[in-house]
Amino acid sequence: MRSGAKTAIVGGVFLVVAGGVGYGGFNLYNGITGGDSSVGNRSSDEAPKTGPVTGDEVTTTARDFLAAWAAGEPEKAGQLTNDPVTAGPAVAAYREGASVSEAEITPGAPVGAKVPFTVKATITHNGVSKPWSYASELTVVRGQTTGRPLVKWAPSVLHPRLLTADATLRTGVAKTPSVKTVDRNGKELTAEKYPSLRPVLDELRKRYGAKAGGETGIETWIESGSASVPDSTLLVLSKGKPGTLKTTIDAGVQAAAEKAVKTYENASVAAIEPSTGAIRAVANNPATEYNTAFRGAQAPGSTMKIVTAAMMMQNGIATPDSKVECPPDVVSRSTTFENLKRFSIPNGTLAESFRRSCNTAFIKAVPPLNEKGIENTALGDTARDSFGIGQTWAVGVPAADGSVPESAGSETPASYIGQGKITMSALNVASLSATVKNGGFLQPYLVAKELDDREFAKADRLSPAVASGLQRMMRETATAADGTAVRAMSGLARPKGAKTGSAEVDGQGTSNSWFTGYSGDLAAAAVVEEGGHGSDAAGPVVAQVLKAG
Structure with a gap:
């Protein structure tokens, strides 16, 4: 002693x-x-x-x-x-x-x-x-x-909250002024009320605190030791003068998102306004320093069929009314792919295969390499040029851009159903629905780009035929009796549309559950780890968020 x-x-x-x-x-x-x-x-x-x-x-x-x-x-x-x-x-x-x-x-x-x-x-x-x-x-x-x-x-x-080897505790004059972060209507957003926003609020302060007009105070904080991770305030000894920073978050939708993800042990959801690209909510359970809804990189499963269907229409392979084969299984590039419970659709159309999420139809209908110009890069080209996936998104806080890389061998047919090397976050997948609803991609954002003159990603608008085709197929998925999203989307206002998905992950006994959809002028997507079918777990999460909009 x-x-x-x-x-x-x-x-x-x-x-x-x-x-x-x-x-x-x-x-x-x-x-x-x-x-x-x-x-x-x-x-x-x-x-x-x-x-x-x-x-x-x-x-x-x-x-x-x-x-x-x-x-x-x-x-x-x-x-x-x-x-x-x-x-x-x-x-x-x-x-x-x-x-x-x-x-x-x-x-x-x-x-x-x-x-x-x-x-x-x-x-x-x-x-x-x-x-x-x-x-x-x-x-x-x-x-x-x-x-x-x-x-x-x-x-x-x-x-x-000291989660990395280089993180340390510090007390002193804060590096940047504190900010009063508010939602689209001026309502204050705090980590205490909205736990999922903690890493978002910390990053917003780091990036924009000096521009919000505040004065520094004395604080105790976690110094992350990393340029890519924001410092995190633990205690305010004297407040200084906070500036005010307006975000696109809607406090009501955010509250619904926070509640929805708590149903599951590991779940994330993001919501976007299709007509503007404004992010209305982001929530994760558990609510940690890592914002999985924005930064996660996971296989999106059959939600990717939105992009695959667009690729097929853009390349003249099929329209919603085209007859496509949906057998129980199909061999492509020496690999066998199956439908859930090996179901089949005799004499079905692309629209029917979309709303029932037939894997084999989206693999069998795409011609072999070089026919109709379809290459191993075609899906990535459509994702980038029509949906902004793979471009750099200047959201205002760190966010994954999504990745649809060039594929080879069996990875190519796997990519058509959202497997292989494709990775996306809940925010990326929510943007797929928002793009369909709007008829064109608008980059999601959390704070106005005028704050720092950052450049937004851009993509070509969908052609009227492709936009109406995707809207029809997503609408039928959410409303037709055999649509996989009918139960989750029941009671939501029109116009509405949805797509379910499940993604197999190595080492997991149960697939990740994915769901994306829109209702009115709000689109959302959720992923529930080991949640199974998209309509079982992620679907109710998205529905709760859309109802709040």
Whole structure:
């Protein structure tokens, strides 16, 4: 223990008071009050212990690490982890970088090898102090070489939002002024009310805080250590003067999106206004620092048939009324592709195969290489030139552009049904529906381009024949008795249209569920990981969002 620190057992509670080092008490409740202090120690001639850590080892190691942290002894705390070279300096930086003047750490009851705890601290900077509290957890593991019980080191032990090795806590004058971010109608948007917006709001402040007319204050923040990841404010000691930044978000639609994704363990949704490209909502569950709805890169499954159908019409292969074969399976480029439950459509049309999501029709109908000019690049050309997918989108915050790369071999027919190397985000797929509804692509955006004079991506408008053909097929998918999206789209206002999808992912037993659609002047798309059929999981998410519009 450092000089000036006092240790005592008071009423069954282990109490550390680090006098003179600026740290307050360290209280151990909920059973973490005992344990053999010799646990983990061994003589030099003993073989290292093996096997899972014991309850006593978890209790004692957690107690000793948290006590060293609370007492301001970073080197000692580091030696109680499996990465002392990294952990020691990180513990020291926590106190010094964040200007923590007092800290009380209270463990909860262990759950196996994990020990939850709460931190109640005081941040003091230039005579300004403010309380700060949060919850975190640590895990005790057995050292690989020593056999000692040790805290498994990760920056998130110190704070759950320290997610990368280079991230650190800082307190001082903020780098940029805070902003009051508002929706399209001037309603304030906060991370507390709309958790999915946290990474969006952080990025907007980073990019536009200096342009919003505010003045900096004193704050505690996470410094990401990466130019591509925005810093994240944790505590405001003094506000300064926030500027006001207007976004295209609709608070009502955003609230519906936040609620809709919470139904599933891993789900994302994005909503766009087709007539303008304005983004009306974005939501993720879990709501983490990574905005999956904008930045995810996943196979879009049969929602890609929107683009494939456009390619077929543009190249004279088929119209909605053309007869196309839909057998139970088809062999293309030495690979067999099947329909769900091996269904078939005798003497069907492209429109029928679209609304029932027949995989084999969209593969069998496309002629072999070089006939009618169809190359391995044709689908990518249509995606880029007609739907803006593959161009650079200047949304206002980081967003994936979507990718439909040149294919080869069996990847080409796989790409027609949204598999192979194609990747998209929920925002990309929502834009497919928005493009069909509008008759042409308008790049989605979150803040006005005049803020920084950024260039928007552009694409050719769909021809009237292609636009009306896609609108018809999406409408029938949402309204015809055998349409795969009828149940999800029931009760939504016209004009409406939709496309379901499921995407197989290596290592997953169940496909990802995809759904995209539009109603009135709002389009949306959702993906639910391991959600199965598009109408089962992603469909209800999209429907909830569209109803809010």
